[in-house]
Amino acid sequence: MNIGKRQAAALLAAAALPASAMAQSAREIRQRTLVIGVPSDPANLEPGTNRAEPIGSEIILNVFDTLVAWKAPAFDTLEGRLAASWTVSADGKVFDFALRPNVKFHDGTACDAAAVKAALERTKAVNPYMRASFDPIAGIEATGPLALRITLKETMPVFLSLLAQPQAAIASPAAWERHGDAFSVNPIGTGPFRFRSYRRDTDVVLEANPDYFRGAPQLLRIIYRIIPDASTRRLELENGGLDIVHQAGQLAAPPVQDVRALRNNPDIEVIEVPSQIIRQLEFNNNRPDSPVADVRVRRAIQHAIDYDGLLSGIFGGTADRVYGPLTSNSWAFDTRMRELAPRHDPAAARRLLAEAGVQPGQLKLTMYSFQGALWGAVATFLQANLAAVGIETTIAQTEFPAYRALHVAGRHEIALDGRQPWYNDPDAHITIGYLSSLADSAMTFRMPKDEALDQLILRAQTEVDFEQRKALYHRVQAEIVARAPAAWLFSPKLIVFRRKGVQGLVVNSAPPLNEYWGVSKG
Amino acid sequence: MARMIAQRLLAFLPVLLLVLLIVFALSRLIPGDPATTLLGPGATADQIAALRAQLRLDEPPLSQFFSYLWGVLQGDLGRSLKSGAAVTQELLERLPATLELAISATLVALVIGIPIGVLSAIRANTPLDHGVRIVSLAGVSMPAFLLAVLLQLVFGIWLGWLPISGRNSPYFLGDPVTGFAVLDGFLTGDPEAAWDAARHLVLPVMVLAAFLAATLARFVRNAMLEAMAEDYIRTARSKGLPERSVIFIHGLRNALLPALTVLGIKFAELLGGAILTETVFAWPGVGRYMFDAIRNRDYPVVQGATLVFALLFMLVSLGVDLLHAALDPRIRRRVGQ
Numbered sequence: 022m023n024i025g026k027r028q029a030a031a032l033l034a035a036a037a038l039p040a041s042a043m044a045q046s047a048r049e050i051r052q053r054t055l056v057i058g059v060p061s062d063p064a065n066l067e068p069g070t071n072r073a074e075p076i077g078s079e080i081i082l083n084v085f086d087t088l089v090a091w092k093a094p095a096f097d098t099l100e101g102r103l104a105a106s107w108t109v110s111a112d113g114k115v116f117d118f119a120l121r122p123n124v125k126f127h128d129g130t131a132c133d134a135a136a137v138k139a140a141l142e143r144t145k146a147v148n149p150y151m152r153a154s155f156d157p158i159a160g161i162e163a164t165g166p167l168a169l170r171i172t173l174k175e176t177m178p179v180f181l182s183l184l185a186q187p188q189a190a191i192a193s194p195a196a197w198e199r200h201g202d203a204f205s206v207n208p209i210g211t212g213p214f215r216f217r218s219y220r221r222d223t224d225v226v227l228e229a230n231p232d233y234f235r236g237a238p239q240l241l242r243i244i245y246r247i248i249p250d251a252s253t254r255r256l257e258l259e260n261g262g263l264d265i266v267h268q269a270g271q272l273a274a275p276p277v278q279d280v281r282a283l284r285n286n287p288d289i290e291v292i293e294v295p296s297q298i299i300r301q302l303e304f305n306n307n308r309p310d311s312p313v314a315d316v317r318v319r320r321a322i323q324h325a326i327d328y329d330g331l332l333s334g335i336f337g338g339t340a341d342r343v344y345g346p347l348t349s350n351s352w353a354f355d356t357r358m359r360e361l362a363p364r365h366d367p368a369a370a371r372r373l374l375a376e377a378g379v380q381p382g383q384l385k386l387t388m389y390s391f392q393g394a395l396w397g398a399v400a401t402f403l404q405a406n407l408a409a410v411g412i413e414t415t416i417a418q419t420e421f422p423a424y425r426a427l428h429v430a431g432r433h434e435i436a437l438d439g440r441q442p443w444y445n446d447p448d449a450h451i452t453i454g455y456l457s458s459l460a461d462s463a464m465t466f467r468m469p470k471d472e473a474l475d476q477l478i479l480r481a482q483t484e485v486d487f488e489q490r491k492a493l494y495h496r497v498q499a500e501i502v503a504r505a506p507a508a509w510l511f512s513p514k515l516i517v518f519r520r521k522g523v524q525g526l527v528v529n530s531a532p533p534l535n536e537y538w539g540v541s542k543g
Numbered sequence: 544m545a546r547m548i549a550q551r552l553l554a555f556l557p558v559l560l561l562v563l564l565i566v567f568a569l570s571r572l573i574p575g576d577p578a579t580t581l582l583g584p585g586a587t588a589d590q591i592a593a594l595r596a597q598l599r600l601d602e603p604p605l606s607q608f609f610s611y612l613w614g615v616l617q618g619d620l621g622r623s624l625k626s627g628a629a630v631t632q633e634l635l636e637r638l639p640a641t642l643e644l645a646i647s648a649t650l651v652a653l654v655i656g657i658p659i660g661v662l663s664a665i666r667a668n669t670p671l672d673h674g675v676r677i678v679s680l681a682g683v684s685m686p687a688f689l690l691a692v693l694l695q696l697v698f699g700i701w702l703g704w705l706p707i708s709g710r711n712s713p714y715f716l717g718d719p720v721t722g723f724a725v726l727d728g729f730l731t732g733d734p735e736a737a738w739d740a741a742r743h744l745v746l747p748v749m750v751l752a753a754f755l756a757a758t759l760a761r762f763v764r765n766a767m768l769e770a771m772a773e774d775y776i777r778t779a780r781s782k783g784l785p786e787r788s789v790i791f792i793h794g795l796r797n798a799l800l801p802a803l804t805v806l807g808i809k810f811a812e813l814l815g816g817a818i819l820t821e822t823v824f825a826w827p828g829v830g831r832y833m834f835d836a837i838r839n840r841d842y843p844v845v846q847g848a849t850l851v852f853a854l855l856f857m858l859v860s861l862g863v864d865l866l867h868a869a870l871d872p873r874i875r876r877r878v879g880q
Contacts, residue, residue, distance in 0.1 A: 047714075056713055061835065064625055149590055202627070217716075221626075221636060222827030224713055244713045248825040249835070253708045256695055260707060420838070426576045429591070 053241040055523065055542055058254040058263040062221060062247055067208040068190040069143055069197065072150035073443050076245065078187040079534040080225060083243065084127075085190035085210030088118055088137070088169075089181055091445055093527040093536075097352065099181055103132060103191055103211065104169075113176040113485040114159075120167040124234045126193035127215045134163035139194040141171075154183040176483045178490060182446040187534065213238040213538040222247055239525075239541035255279055258518055259286060264542065265526070267517040267535065276394065277337045283518055292517040294528045295341055297348045299450065300439040302326070302388070302403060303507035307460050307467040311434045312377075312384055319505040321373035322435070323363035325410040326403060326508050330365070335398050339516060343509040346450055346501045350530065353447035353494035361502050362509070370410040381411030388414045389436040391424060399510070400437060431467055437510075440464065443532045447494050448482050455501055466506045474500055544868065551861050555854070562853040563615065563846065567608050570842045576600075577624045577840040598624060611846065620850070621843030625836075630847040634829060638851065639722025640710060641817055641828035645855075647748045648813060649806070652755035657802070659756070660763025661795060667768060675760060682757025687816050691750045691823040698746060708825040711740045747824040751816055755809055762805045766798035773797070800871055807863035811856045 063077035068085060071077045089107070092100040101107065104118040124132040138161045145155040159174045173180060183189060196209035208216045213235070214227035225245040231237040246263065248254045257263045283289045302322070304313040312318050332340055344362035347354045374384070386407075390400040400416045407414050414435075419427065427433055442449030453459060456478050457468040468474070477500060481493035515533045519526060525539045578594040595601045599610070614621055620630035663675040699707035706712065710724050715736045720727045725744065728737025770776065771794050779789045818830035825831075829848050836844035868874045 051714055054714070062626075070627075149594075152590075205627075220827070221633065222825075222831055223710065226716060246709065246713055246825070247827075248708055249831065250708075250823045250825065252692060253695065253823055253825060256700060256707050260700055260703075262707060262709075262713075425579045429576075429579055 050241055053239070053542055054244060055240050055242070055537060055540060056244045056246055056262065056264050058248050058257060058266040059245050060247075060249050060251070060254070063219075063225060063245070065205040066216065066219070066225070067192050067197070067205050067210075068140075068188045069147045069192060070205045071188055072148070073186075073188065073532075075532075075534065078532065080216075080227070080245065081187040081190050081208070081210075082212070082534050082536055083214045083227060083538070084208050084212045084216050085187070085192060086124075086212050087186070087190045088184050090185050091529065093529070093539075096445060096529050099185060103137065107181075109181075113178060113483075114173045116171045116173075116180065117164070118169040118171070120169060121234060122167055124211050125232065126196065126211050127209045127230060128193050128196050130193055130195045132191060132193075132211050133166050134169045135166075136194050137169050137191050138163045140191040141189070143192070143194075143197065144188065148188060151188050154186065154189070176485055178485055178487075179444070179446045179448045179482065182444040182448075186444050186532070213536075214240075214243055217242075233538070235538065238538045240537060243537055251276070251279075255283070258283075258289065258520065261288075261520065263520075264523050265517060265519045265535075267515070267528075267533075277335070277339055280339055280516060281337065288521055290519050290521060292519065292526070292528055293339065293514045294517075294530055295348070295350045296441075296512055296515045296530050296533060297351060297445070297450070298439060298441045298512055298515075298533075299343050299346070299348060299509060300399075300437065300511050300513065301343070301507040301509045303436055303438050303466055304505075305431055305433050305435070305467055306504075306506045307431055307469050308434065312379065312386075313434050315377045316505055317373045317377040318379060318384070320363065321370040321377070321379075321410065322407065322412065323505060323508045324366040324370035324373065325406045325412065326363075326510070327365040327406055328510065331399065331402055332511055335395075335402055336511065336513070340511040340513045343512045345498050345509060346455065347447055347494070347498060348512045351447055351450075353491050353498075355495035355498045357495070358498055358502065361499065363505075367410050374411065379411075382413060384411070385413045385415070386434050388416050389424060389427065389433050390416060390418045391437065392418045392420055396437060403437075425464075428464070429461070431461075438464070441533070445530075447497075451478055451494070451497055451501075452482055455497075455506070468504075468506060471504075474504070544865075547868075548861070548865070551864070555857050558857065559850065559853060560612075562849060563612065564608070566846050566849045567611065567842075568604075570840075570845050571604055577842065611843075615850070620847035623836075623844050624841045625839050625844075630843045633832065633844070634847055634851055636722070637827055637829045637832050639719075640724075640826060641814075641821070641830060643723050643725070643744065644747055644751060644817060644821070644826060644828060645810075645813060647744055648751035648755060649810065651748055651752040652759055653806075655752065656756035656759030657763050657795075657799075660760040660802070661767055661790065661798075663760065663764040664767030664771065664798075665790060667764075672764075675764070679757040679760045682753045683761070685753070687750055687754065687819050688823060690753055691746070691820060694746045694749055695823075705745050706743050707746070708823075710743050710827060711736065712743075715739055747820050747826055750820050750824075751813055754816060755806070755813055758805060758809055759802055762802045763795075763798055766801045767794055770794045770797040796870060800867060803863050803866055803870070807860050810859045811852075814852050814855060 059076045061076065063080055064074040065071040065077050066080050068081055071081060086102045088102060088104040089099045090102045092098050103120055103124060105121045107116060107118045109116055120134055120137065126132055130136070141161055144151055145158060157173045157175055157177050159172045162170045164170050190210060193209040197204040200207045206219050213230055213233045215230050217226040217228045219225045224247060227243040229238045229241050248257060254263065254266050258266050280291060284291050304319050305311060308314060328342055332342060341349065344358040388400055388404065390396045397418055400418070404414045404416055428436060428438070440450055440454060453464065454466050455468050455474065457471045457475055459465050460467045477493065477497055481490060481497050484490040484493055515528055515530060517526070517528050522543045524541050524543060526535060528535060578591045578598060578600060599607060611621060618631060620634065622628065623630055623633060659675055663672045666672050695707045698705040717727065717731055717733065717736055720730045724740035725737050728734060728740050776789060776793055779793045817828060818834050820826065821828045821831035822834050829851055833845060833848035836848065
C-alpha cells in the first residue's frame with residue numbers, strides 16, 4: 022500500500038499525540054507538585070496513634086479534618102471544618118455540633134455523626150497522648166445523623182482548642198477496621214489530600230482530593246522528602262529539588278548563617294513568623310539541697326543575663342524576647358510583663374548573690390543543654406554572663422533521650438530547655454509547665470508544692486468567661502514571675518524557606534504546622 | 544572447600560552471639576530512656592512506667608536478653624520502639640539500598656584502586672607515582688562528610704550534573720521489585736527510572752569508594768613493589784616473558800593477596816562509612832536506619848542493624864578467604880589437607 026508524505030505525517034502525528042499528551046500530563050504533575058523537605062520519618066500518620074510528632078501531625082492536618090480549626094491568617098479565632106456550627110451550654114460543659122452534610126471520607130464512606138463519634142472515642146481509647154485532652158469527656162452522642170453532642174465532666178474552655186489539634190482529627194471508621202494496625206501507614210480521612218504512598222526513609226506522597234468539601238486543592242500532589250542532613254536540605258532547596266523547607270522538630274532551628282544566606286538568594290523567600298515557643302534557662306524548683314532553691318540566687322541569675330545581647334549576637338533577628346511564661350503574641354499575654362521581666366543588671370545580680378551569702382566564685386553549677394551548635398552557642402553566651410557575676414558554670418550538652426531522662430528524674434540544677442505549645446491556648450504553657458501537682462511529669466518546671474498557685478492556674482483553666490479568664494492568666498503570669506522558676510530567654514521565630522513560585526502559604530504558629538489546601542505553585 | 548565453608552559458617556554463631564551480647568549491654572548502658580523519648584512532652588510518670596512495662600523494659604536485663612535471643616533464633620528481631628513495625632521487615636526493606644551502595648562502591652574501588660596501585664608501582668618514584676601517592680593519601684585522610692559536601696557542591700550545584708540526594712527523583716513513584724533501584728528500573732521496563740537511579744548512585748558511591756580505592760591503591764603499590772623485587776619475577780623476566788605477563792600474572796597475582804585481606808578488613812569501615820554517607824545523601828539504607836535508632840534509643844533496631852552489619856562483614860571475610868584460596872595454591876592445599 023502506498024501512502025503519501027502527507028498521510029505518513031498525519032499517521033506519525035496521530036501516533037505521537039498520546040505520547041505528547043502523556044508528557045504534558047507528567048509535566049503538569051511536576052509543575053503542580055509541592056516537594057517539602059523534612060528531617061525524619063513521620064511517626065504514625067493517623068490521629069489514633071500520633072503523639073504530637075510534628076511531621077506526622079502536619080500530614081494528618083492535610084489528610085484529615087478536625088471538627089474545628091484555627092482560622093488563617095491570624096489563627097486567633099476558631100472556624101468550623103467538619104462542624105458547620107456549634108453551641109456551648111452556659112456551664113461550658115455541653116458542646117452541640119451541627120456537622121456539614123455530604124462529607125465523605127476518601128474511601129467513600131459518609132462522615133456523619135456516628136463516624137465522628139466513633140473516631141473521637143477510638144482516639145480517646147487508644148492514643149495515650151490524648152488522655153489529658155480527652156479524659157474530661159463524659160460522653161459523646163450522635164443526637165441525629167449530622168448532630169453530635171460532647172459532654173464534659175467539668176468546665177474546660179480550652180476544649181475547642183483541643184479539638185483543633187491534629188490528634189483530634191476524624192478518621193474513617195471503616196478504614197481503620199479494614200487496615201487494623203496498618204492504618205497508621207494507610208491513613209484515610211476527609212481532608213484536601215489523599216494518602217498515596219509512604220516509603221520509609223524516602224518520602225510520603227499525598228494526592229489532591231478533587232471532591233474535598235471546601236473545594237479541590239490547587240496542588241495535584243505533595244511529596245514529603247525525608248532528608249536527615251540539614252546542609253543537604255539547604256542544597257536541595259537552593260538547587261530546586263525542594264520547594265519548602267521548614268522547621269519540623271521541637272528543638273530544631275535553622276542556623277542563622279543559613280537564614281542570612283537564603284535571605285540573599287533571589288530564588289528563595291524566607292518567611293519568619295513569631296512563634297509561641299519559649300526557650301529558657303530553667304531551675305530545678307524542686308531540689309531543696311541546691312543553691313537555686315534560694316529565690317535570690319535565681320533572681321541573680323536572671324539579672325546576670327544579657328537578653329538583648331543574646332538576641333542580637335546569637336540569633337541575628339531570628340528570635341524574639343520572652344518576658345515571662347507566655348509569649349507576647351499569646352492572647353493572654355499581660356503587657357505589664359515587659360516591665361516586670363528581669364533586666365540585664367550585673368550589679369543587682371552581685372548584690373542578690375551577696376544577700377544570699379554566695380561569695381564570688383563560690384557558686385559552681387552544671388548547665389545542661391541539648392546538643393547542637395545553636396544550643397552550644399546559647400549555653401556559652403550564658404556561661405560568660407554568669408561568669409561576669411561570679412558564677413562558674415560547666416556546660417554539659419546532652420543527647421535528647423539522656424537529657425529528658427535526667428530532667429524527669431530531677432537531677433539537674435540549671436538546664437536550658439524549651440516548650441512548644443501544641444494548641445493555641447495559654448493552658449498549653451501554664452498548666453503543664455507550672456502546676457506543682459505535675460512536677461514529676463516530663464517537661465515541667467518541677468514547681469514545689471504551691472496550693473495558691475495551683476488553684477489560680479486551675480481557675481484560669483476552667484473559667485468560661487473569656488475576659489475573666491484573660492484576667493486570671495494575667496494574675497497567673499505575675500505570680501509565676503514572682504517565683505522566678507526560670508530565666509525566660511527567647512522565642513525562636515518559625516522560619517519557613519520557600520522557593521519563589523510557591524504561593525498562598527500561611528504559616529501557623531501553634532501548632533507550627535502548615536495546611537497546603539490553599540497553596541499553589543506557579 | 545565445602546567443609547571449610549561449613550566450618551566458617553559454624554564459627555559465625557559464637558561471634559554473632561558475642562556481638563549481640565555486647566550491643567545489648569552497650570545500648571542499655573547509654574543513658575536515656577526510650578519510653579520517655581517516645582512519649583515526649585507532657586508524659587506523666589505513670590504513662591512512662593506503663594509504656595516501659597508494655598515494651599518490657601522494666602524486666603531484668605538478662606531476662607530481656609534471653610527473650611530477645613529466643614526471638615532472633617526464630618528470625619524475629621523484635622519490633623521498632625519508634626514505628627512499632629517488625630525490625631526484620633524494616634531491615635529487609637532497607638538492606639537492598641545499602642547493598643547496592645556497598646557493592647557498587649567496592650566494585651568502583653577495585654576498578655580504580657588496583658590499576659592505580661599497579662601503575663604507581665611500575666612507575667615508582669616518578670612524578671606519576673608521587674601524584675598518585677598524594678591523591679591516595681588525601682583519599683584516605685579526607686573525612687567522608689567533607690568529601691560528600693564537596694561533591695554535592697561541585698557536581699550537584701555548580702555543574703548541575705548529578706542529583707544531590709535521595710535514591711531516585713521524587714517523581715518516580717514505582718513500586719520496588721527487588722529493592723535494587725537500578726535493577727528495578729530495567730525489570731519494570733522503565734529505563735528512564737533506571738538511569739535516574741544510576742545517577743543518584745554516583746555521588747554516594749564516590750564518597751564510599753574514595754577511601755577504599757585510596758587504601759587499595761596504597762596497598763597494591765607496596766605489595767607490587769615487594770612482589771616485583773622477588774626472585775620469581777627475575778626468573779620470569781629471564782625466561783623472556785613479556786613484561787605485561789610478568790606484571791599481571793606473576794606480580795599482581797601475588798600482590799593481590801595482601802590487598803584482598805585489606806579489602807576484607809576495610810569493608811567493615813565501608814559499612815561504618817555507610818552510616819554517615821546514607822545520612823548525608825538521604826539514602827534509605829540500613830546505616831541511616833541505625834543512626835536514627837541510636838538517637839532514639841530504639842534498642843531492637845540498633846541490635847538488629849548491628850547483627851546485619853556483623854553478618855555482612857563476616858560473609859565478606861569468608862568471600863575474601865575463598866578468593867585467597869582461589870589465588871593461592873598453598874592455601875588450597877592446606878584446606879584440602
